[in-house]
Amino acid sequence: MSNPQPNVVLGLGNTMHGDDGIGIYVIERLQADILxxxxxxxxxxxxxxxxxxxxxYERAVIVDSVKTEKGYEGQVHRFSLRDFAALPYCGCHQVGLPEMALLAKEMGIPFPQTVHILGIEIEDPYRVANTLSPSLRRKLPDLVHQVRWHILKLLQS
Structure with a gap:
């Protein structure tokens, strides 16, 4: 299958797990800018x-939550597929992305040649709530601005 648009941006998350939904909340606010x-x-x-x-697609940017050992809440990290093995928590949505790329290749399914992951650091990936934590909610406008900058830079390079 060939898409007329070579690029895809995918916001991931679980909005019932509070801050884990950050990838969805950010991309929903950016859709018009990225389209x-x-x-x-x-x-x-x-x-x-x-x-x-x-x-x-030829190129993909995936936005999701991450929890690293040294990051701070709201920090935007940039990863490749290879970087994931070292992450203690990278959103349950990212589980198997490197394996998915290999499987797609073996099955002859077109998979993006370039995949960038923008991981937004969260404090508690296991909190059950249908809203962002107050501290991450305050950072949302700045996160939208940062992620927009990263995405446009990655897609135009």
Missing amino acids: PFADVYVTEEMGLSLLDFLSG
Whole structure:
């Protein structure tokens, strides 16, 4: 399958797990800015079902939550698929992305040649709530600005 647009931006998260939904909240606010440069989707799906969103594109940017050992809440990290093995928590949506790329290649499914992941640091990935924590909610406008800058830079390079 070939897409007319070579780029895709995918916002991931679980909005019932509070701050884990940050990728969705940020991309929902950026859709209009990104649409001229990429197809844009938000989803709470995970695992192999993400292949449906990525297949046929040349370049992908995925935005999701992460929890690293030395990061601070609201920090925006940039990762490649190879970087994930070292992360203690990288949103359940990212589980298997490197394996998914290998599987797609072996099955002849078109998978993006370049995948960038923007991980937004969160404090508690296991908090059950249908809203962002007050501290991350205050940082949301700045996060939208930072992620917009990263995405446009990545897609125009």
